[in-house]
Amino acid sequence: MAGVAAFIVLSPPPATQKTLVYYSQYEIQTLDPADAYDSGSFIPIQNSYDTLISYPLTTINEFAPALATEIPTVANGGISADGLTYTFHLRQGVKFSNGDPFTADDVVYTFQRVIRMNSPSSGVAWIDTQDLNVSSITKVDTYTVQFKLTHVFNPFLQTLATAEPNAIVDHLAVEANGGIVNNQDNSWMTNNTVGTGPYMVQSWTRGQQIVMVRNPYYWGPSGGARYDKVVMLLNVQPSTAISAARSGDATIADIPFTQAASLSNATNIHVIVSPVPRTYMVGFDINSTHSIMANASVRQALNWAFPYDQVIANAFQGYASPLNGPVPKQIYLGTDSMPTKYYSYNLTKAAAILDAAGFTKNAQGLRFGGTALTFWAISTIGWQPTVAQLYQAALQQIGITLDVHSVPDAVRSATQKTNGWDLMIETWGPDYNDPSDYALPFVGSAAIGGDTYHTMYSNATIDAALTDAQSTTNLAQEIADYHTVWTVQNQNPSLIYMCVAQAIAAVSTSLTNFTYNAIITYNFFFYLPASGTSASSMALAATVAPQARSDALRTFLTVFQKLLRA
The missing domain is CATH 3.40.190.10 (Periplasmic binding protein-like II)
Known part of the structure; x- marks a missing residue:
C-alpha cells in the first residue's frame, strides 16, 4: 500500500x-x-x-x-x-x-x-x-x-x-x-x-x-x-x-x-519511531526500450552494485534495516523462508558479471555502448533523490551511466505504466499480515494477479510456488514455497531489495x-x-523490537494454522 x-x-x-x-x-x-x-x-x-x-x-x-x-x-x-x-x-x-x-x-x-x-x-x-x-x-x-x-x-x-x-x-x-x-x-x-x-x-x-x-x-x-x-x-x-x-x-x-x-x-515533542514492515526497493523494467534490462546477468550486476549500507546510513539516517527478499522479516514466515540477504555492495563482482556476459567497457570506459540507464525517483520525498545520487556514484565506478529523473509522484506513476524507464524506486506498506501480501504483488506475474510495479517479470517456478503457498495445508511446504521464491529471485532478480524502514512521527x-x-x-x-x-511513555508497543514482533507472530499463526488444519 x-x-x-x-x-x-x-x-x-x-x-x-x-x-x-x-x-x-x-x-x-x-x-x-x-x-x-x-x-x-x-x-x-x-x-x-x-x-x-x-x-x-x-x-x-x-x-x-x-x-x-x-x-x-x-x-x-x-x-x-x-x-x-x-x-x-x-x-x-x-x-x-x-x-x-x-x-x-x-x-x-x-x-x-x-x-x-x-x-x-x-x-x-x-x-x-x-x-x-x-x-x-x-x-x-x-x-x-x-x-x-x-x-x-x-x-x-x-x-x-x-x-x-x-x-x-x-x-x-x-x-x-x-x-x-x-x-x-x-x-x-x-x-x-x-x-x-x-x-x-x-x-x-x-x-x-x-x-x-x-x-x-x-x-x-x-x-x-x-x-x-x-x-x-x-x-x-x-x-x-x-x-x-x-x-x-x-x-x-x-x-x-x-x-x-x-x-x-x-x-x-516526542519523536516516535515505530518498526513496521514497510519495504523499499528498486524495480527493473524488463520490457524497457533498453533491451539490456531483459538480461538477468545485468540485473544481477545492478544488485551487486547497489550501496545498501550507504543508503541506510545516509538516505534513511539509520532508521532502516536490510531487506532479505520480497518478504520482510517482520512478517509471518519472513525469517523462516528468506533467512539472509544474498546481495551486498560488491563492485568487483558486479563488474566481473558484466564482463562475463559480454558487457565490457568501450574506449571511453563506458558499458552498454555508453547508453545511460534511467532511474526514477519522487522529487518531494527527500530520501529518494539521495538514494539516486548514491547509486549513480557507485555505478559510475564500473562504467555505467545513470540518468536520474527526480520528478513529482504523478509523473513517476504515469511513467511506470509505460516501457520508458529502466529502474524506479518502489515502496510498499502491509495490507495484511502474510507473505502473500508482499511476494505475490512484487514478483508474481500479471497472469496470477501480480506485477504491481509493471516490471513485466514472469517466472513459472515463482508463480507455481506462490500459488501453492496460499493453499497448502502443510506449514513446512508453505515455508519451502516462499524459500523457492527467494532463491529464484536471487538468481533472476526483478528488484533490488533495498531496506525495511521505520515509521517516524513527531507527537506533541x-x-x-x-x-x-x-x-x-x-x-x-x-x-x-x-x-x-x-x-513521556507513549507508544511503548510501537517500539518493540522487530524480531520480537516476528517471533510472536510466528507463534500465534503456527497455533492458528494447526487449528485450521486440524
Whole structure:
C-alpha cells in the first residue's frame, strides 16, 4: 500500500483541547474503501469505518473482533474442517453514522460490491478476488454471514482485517446514491463516508485538508476525554511539519528521516519511531526500450552494485534495516523462508558479471555502448533523490551511466505504466499480515494477479510456488514455497531489495496514549488529550523490537494454522 503527492504549504487551523491536528505528507485519493489503495486515503477510511475483524491497537500478531463478535476457528465451529467455509456472527445494535442499522445485508453487499466494482482506479480488489467471487458471501440470518472460499486460502482472515477494501459499508446509503455499477467507481462514495467507525468525514478540500468529527452512533467505547475533531492537513512540506511540531500547532506530524534526530531534544515533542514492515526497493523494467534490462546477468550486476549500507546510513539516517527478499522479516514466515540477504555492495563482482556476459567497457570506459540507464525517483520525498545520487556514484565506478529523473509522484506513476524507464524506486506498506501480501504483488506475474510495479517479470517456478503457498495445508511446504521464491529471485532478480524502514512521527506532549499499528496506522479515537500531563511513555508497543514482533507472530499463526488444519 503506497501513495505520496506533491507538497504545498498550508496554514493550520487553531488547535483546541478536543481537536487533533495532523500534518500529513500524504494526499487523499478517495474515501471509498472499495477502490482505495494509498496511504493517505487509508487514514480517514480506517477511522470512519470498521471491518469484521481487526488487530489490537499495538500489534499485528493477533486478531481482535470488530463488527464480528468472535474470531472464527475450527474449535468454535466458525471454520469448516475442509478450511473452505467461514461463519461470522455479527454485533447487534450497531448503527452507521447516518443512523442506519448494521446487519448481515451490509456485509454481503460490501464484499459483492468490491468484486463487482473491481477497483478500476487502484486495483485493490485483488485482495478479495484471490479467494472469493460474488457467490461466495451469503446471509444466514440478520446477524450471521458465511463465506465459502473458491479454494483453501491460508491468509483469508488476515485479508478481512484491512480497511482497504474490506471496510463494511452501508448498503442502503450506497444504493440511494448510485448503487453498484460493474467496473466503475461510485462518485458519491469517493467523496463521502457512511461507516460504523468512531469518526465521520465532515469536509474534504482536496489537496488541502480533511476534517473528521465524532460519529454520534459509534458502538465502541464511550467518548470521555477523546478528541472531538481531527483535522488532517494534506501534502504538507517537511519544513512546515517540523515548524508546526516545534510551535505546538501540530498534534502529530510526519517528519523526514533526516530531521528525526534534530527534534529529539524538543521539550514539547516526542519523536516516535515505530518498526513496521514497510519495504523499499528498486524495480527493473524488463520490457524497457533498453533491451539490456531483459538480461538477468545485468540485473544481477545492478544488485551487486547497489550501496545498501550507504543508503541506510545516509538516505534513511539509520532508521532502516536490510531487506532479505520480497518478504520482510517482520512478517509471518519472513525469517523462516528468506533467512539472509544474498546481495551486498560488491563492485568487483558486479563488474566481473558484466564482463562475463559480454558487457565490457568501450574506449571511453563506458558499458552498454555508453547508453545511460534511467532511474526514477519522487522529487518531494527527500530520501529518494539521495538514494539516486548514491547509486549513480557507485555505478559510475564500473562504467555505467545513470540518468536520474527526480520528478513529482504523478509523473513517476504515469511513467511506470509505460516501457520508458529502466529502474524506479518502489515502496510498499502491509495490507495484511502474510507473505502473500508482499511476494505475490512484487514478483508474481500479471497472469496470477501480480506485477504491481509493471516490471513485466514472469517466472513459472515463482508463480507455481506462490500459488501453492496460499493453499497448502502443510506449514513446512508453505515455508519451502516462499524459500523457492527467494532463491529464484536471487538468481533472476526483478528488484533490488533495498531496506525495511521505520515509521517516524513527531507527537506533541499534549497527546497521550499514542499508538501506531503497522497495519491500522493511526487510530485517532484512542488518543487522548494530555490534560496537562506529560506523554513521556507513549507508544511503548510501537517500539518493540522487530524480531520480537516476528517471533510472536510466528507463534500465534503456527497455533492458528494447526487449528485450521486440524
